[in-house]
Amino acid sequence: MPHTRARSCAKRDAICENPHLVQYGDNDTMYHYGLNTKQHDLKNMFGKVNVVITAGSQSRIKSFARSLHDKYTTKSQRLQLTQPFDYAADAGRFSLYCIENVLLFSHGMGSGSASIAFHEILKLLDYAGVQRDDFAFIRIGTCGGVGIKPGTLCLSTRSLTETLEEDFKFVECGKLIPMPMKLDNDLRHDLEKIAKRLGIDHISCKTLGTNDFYLGQGRLDGAFCSYGETERFEFLEKLHSLGVRNIEMESHTFSAFCTRANIKGAVMCVALLNRLGKGKENDQITADMETMSGWMDRAMIVLKEFIDSRRV
Numbered sequence: 001m002p003h004t005r006a007r008s009c010a011k012r013d014a015i016c017e018n019p020h021l022v023q024y025g026d027n028d029t030m031y032h033y034g035l036n037t038k039q040h041d042l043k044n045m046f047g048k049v050n051v052v053i054t055a056g057s058q059s060r061i062k063s064f065a066r067s068l069h070d071k072y073t074t075k076s077q078r079l080q081l082t083q084p085f086d087y088a089a090d091a092g093r094f095s096l097y098c099i100e101n102v103l104l105f106s107h108g109m110g111s112g113s114a115s116i117a118f119h120e121i122l123k124l125l126d127y128a129g130v131q132r133d134d135f136a137f138i139r140i141g142t143c144g145g146v147g148i149k150p151g152t153l154c155l156s157t158r159s160l161t162e163t164l165e166e167d168f169k170f171v172e173c174g175k176l177i178p179m180p181m182k183l184d185n186d187l188r189h190d191l192e193k194i195a196k197r198l199g200i201d202h203i204s205c206k207t208l209g210t211n212d213f214y215l216g217q218g219r220l221d222g223a224f225c226s227y228g229e230t231e232r233f234e235f236l237e238k239l240h241s242l243g244v245r246n247i248e249m250e251s252h253t254f255s256a257f258c259t260r261a262n263i264k265g266a267v268m269c270v271a272l273l274n275r276l277g278k279g280k281e282n283d284q285i286t287a288d289m290e291t292m293s294g295w296m297d298r299a300m301i302v303l304k305e306f307i308d309s310r311r312v
């Protein structure tokens, strides 16, 4: 049975506050995930979700979903379904899995891709009847470190934009609508406690969310560059003096969506290099794949422990 917007609007704690959704609820398509309120019983499929995990990379989400599938499903369930089912596979853009109470989806790289993903997934959760206080929303990813050891897990206290602003700008019909970028301190503390107990190197810090990997992050090795080594270094030093210890490309969008939906979000990213040095050797990512996946595996262990604590 489809679950209409009219139903979720009636609830005080609905996630999406868009009055126009009433017109779409009975037949609303989340195009990039290949789901529709008329064709899919979203409440039955996703109604018990209380943890939502997102990452840029499809393969990272897939391997994490597979490990939860192996851990949480029974042997007989696994005989029927050896791999977790990717609901978004036919749509061809992102991946989407649901293992018991955990929804996992990929959001791609950068704000443009991530904001499509967040609109559609928040609607999906709303249609599924999940309420805003009922779930933890966590982005896991990679980043560049600013004055920290490669491999460090960075837990974001807040995000800044690439122009060092504290508000994210939604662009709506050609107008800029500023939105604070709030993350949930309690959720971050929960992740921090787990990392500490497991002896995983971590730091709580501000995060710079940029729209470009190269110029926005002050790299010298993009296709174009109008600044030199000194300006690059001064930029990174300035970030450091502001308390920024890592740079990535979606925390600004993620945290603005969390503020707007009034939901509890956290961002945890593994630093692949330390950008705060002089010269191009601190711009390119040169650690070997095995080392980097070892760092990511440690972050995943923190996340798995967190998920265990939220099992229903």
Ligand code: R2B
Pocket (backbone or CB within 6 Å): 056, 108, 109, 110, 141, 142, 143, 213, 248, 249, 250
């Ligand atoms: C981290 O890594 C990606 C760029 O390589 C981007 O999605 C991000 O935030």
Ligand code: URA
Pocket (backbone or CB within 6 Å): 142, 143, 144, 145, 213, 217, 247, 248, 249, 272
């Ligand atoms: N991801 C980023 O966005 N920047 C880095 O430096 C590394 C990973």
